[in-house]
Amino acid sequence: MKPTEEDIIEEQRHLQNVITTFQQYGPYALAANNRRRKDLYSLPYADQQLLEGLGFKDKLIDIDRAIxxxxxxIQQMVANPEIFGDDEDMDEDMDANEEEPKGDEKGKGKSSSHSHSHEHGGHSHSHSRPDISNPHSHETPKKRRYRPTDFDMxxxxxxLKQFVRDWSxxxxxxxxxxxxxxxxxxxQHFSSVPEIQxxxxxxxxxxxxxxxxAYDIARLGFSCQGNEFSHYMLLASYFILNRTxxxxxxxxxxxxxxxxxxxNRDSLLREVKIPDVLPSDIPPDSKFSLxxxxxxEVYGAPDLEDSDEPQAGKWDAVVTCFFMDTAKNVINYLRTIHRILAPGGVWINLGPLLWxxxxNTSNDLSIELDLNELKALCCKLxxxxxxxxxxxxxxxxxPESMLxxxxxxxxxxxxxxxDEQLNRPLVETSNKTEV
Ligand SMILES: C[S@@+](CC[C@H](N)C(=O)[O-])C[C@H]1O[C@@H](n2cnc3c(N)ncnc32)[C@H](O)[C@@H]1O
Known part of the structure; x- marks a missing residue:
């Protein structure tokens, strides 16, 4: 389904709000630390002295430095947010009172109708998107900058923690x-295929x-494509993969x-260096894209006759890690995976069921299954x-936290x-999860 003009404007607005969140990180985090300082100074003098003796004030200074x-x-990640051909002027067009869409994955459903790819091929990465210039911009008076919420922050x-997981x-x-x-x-599944192939x-x-x-799988020699819809993740992965x-x-x-x-203080102020490998250091003929x-929307929509990239039966493997529980309706995820897998293809899954x-507070549909139900559904589909x-x-x-x-x-x-091995035809994929 082609994105409507409204979808595109909405997505651009969401991206710009994410960029503003990155830009506002410093003042926001420093203000949070300053609250601690204020609270310290509100204590009776004798108590302040007690804490001073523990080096509490110095710790707050160290926290400022770490922030x-x-x-x-963080500012380097958004210095040139060309990932989507960012339009700097948008920043000024944000209304401070305009709320982000509510919900745990806000703005996400809209973000996908058009896809952008970061290709790893001979270490060059291409980024493309349709023209999303705002046709109404001349009508819109300049508004104030978006004010990130605690949810955004x-x-x-x-x-930042995800960087530790993936790249340290x-x-x-x-x-x-x-x-x-x-x-x-x-x-193991493809052990009969020689590495060269x-x-x-x-x-x-x-x-x-x-x-x-996805990067590690590409390094093993497979052609690997990652798919992601969070602008936080996309800005961050673009930066680490292409700018390191x-x-x-x-x-x-x-x-x-x-x-x-x-x-203790060391665990609070622990410095983590990233990345642990040079992302561009993959064989030149590796096929890796995001x-x-x-x-x-990208993989589940029915393939049209003139489709550039028909998806049905095109993937030899689908690998989902901590992903299946992000579904509003997991039936759609399962049908999509089934549809895009090639005959003899494999789906490898690891994850919890933290739906x-x-x-959610946004009236979005949510079907939560227990593990037995999910596995039974897999068989039925x-x-x-x-x-x-x-x-x-x-x-x-x-790892050093007390929790x-x-x-x-x-x-x-x-x-x-x-399909013919099942007793009945598979129901046609439906893309409509929203009510
Ligand atoms: C819990 S994280 C797991 C990330 C990664 N697989 C890992 O193991 O570190 C789930 C990821 O799926 C992404 N995601 C959720 N729903 C998605 C969707 N419908 N399409 C694409 N990405 C989605 C989220 O933005 C998030 O980055």
Whole structure:
């Protein structure tokens, strides 16, 4: 379905709000730290002295410094947000009172109708999008700049932690739990294909986050495409994949934003260097791309006759990591995966069931299944699950925090039954999840 003009303007507005969030990080985070300072000064003098004796005030100064280092990094990501051919003037057109769409994944449903790709081919990355110049701009009076909410800032802080997971030495433990079994299963499934011919196999990684799993799969020699719709992730992955000059080029302080459950100062002020590898350091003939857009819209829409890139049966493998529970209606995700898999193709999955849209405040549909129901549904929709197991893993965890979550994730590989192997025809894919 072609995006309407309204969709395009909405997406551009959302992107600009995300960029503004990046731009406002410094003042926002410093103000939050200043609140601590103010509270300190509101204490009786004797109590202030007590805390002074613990070095509390110095700690606040160190936090400011760490925030400023984060700020330096974050500003580089939006210095030239050419990822979508950003229109700087848009910034001024934002109404400070204009709220972002509500909901956990706000603005996302709209973001996908047109896709943008970052191609890794001989290390050049192309970025394209349709012309989205605002036809009404001459009618719109200049408005004030968008004011990021705490929700926006939380997404940005999570993006910093996501960098640790995907692109740091410290993230290796987590990656080994999540990405290694998936890569092993992929190699296992295609063990009869000689390494030299792997580039003929097309692997899709929906919900690619900052792109490390897709990148690692491309490094194994497969043709790999990541798909992602969050502008936070897209801006960040674009920067790390396309703008990195050397290993450990950047320093970030991802754990500096909350003083809760911190055992000591070092764990609060822990510096993480990124990236642990040089992203451009992949074989020149590697085929690696990232496509921006909503998974269902990019891959689930029925292929038109004149379609540039028909999707049905085109993918030899689909690899989903912490992704299936982002669905509003997981039936659509499953149908899409089934439809795009080639005969003999494999779907490799690892993840929990933290349904992202449960209890949303935006009246979005949300179908939450338990694991047994999900697996039964997979079978009904034409998958044969094998290699099932539970893998315990963290997700963007601060390993030194006094609080830690461990997900008991479900892992499986699934192969596709063809329509004729099922007792009934598969229902045609429907793309309409919104009510
Ligand atoms: C929990 S994260 C997992 C990221 C990555 N796979 C990893 O393991 O680190 C889920 C990702 O899926 C993305 N996502 C959610 N719904 C999506 C959709 N409909 N289309 C494309 N990406 C989506 C989110 O923006 C987020 O980056």
């Amino acid at each position: 400023m280092a984060n700020e330096f990094f 939380d997404k940005l802080r999570s993006t 030495v410290e993230g290796k433990v987590e990656r080994d739990y999540c990405y290694e079994p998936m890569k092993e299963a992929l190699l 792997r580039s003929k196999l097309r692997v899709l990684v929906p919900g690619a986050g900052l792109g490390r799993l 000059k050397r290993v450990n080029e950047h320093s970030i302080f991802p754990y500096v934003h909350s003083l809760s459950n911190i055992p 496509v921006a857009g909503d998974f269902e 992202h849209w449960e209890n 034409g998958f044969v699950l094998s290699n099932e197991r539970t893998i315990d893993t963290t997700y963007t965890n601060n 830690g979550y461990v997900y008991h994730t479900s892992f499986w590989t699934a192969t596709k039954l063809e």
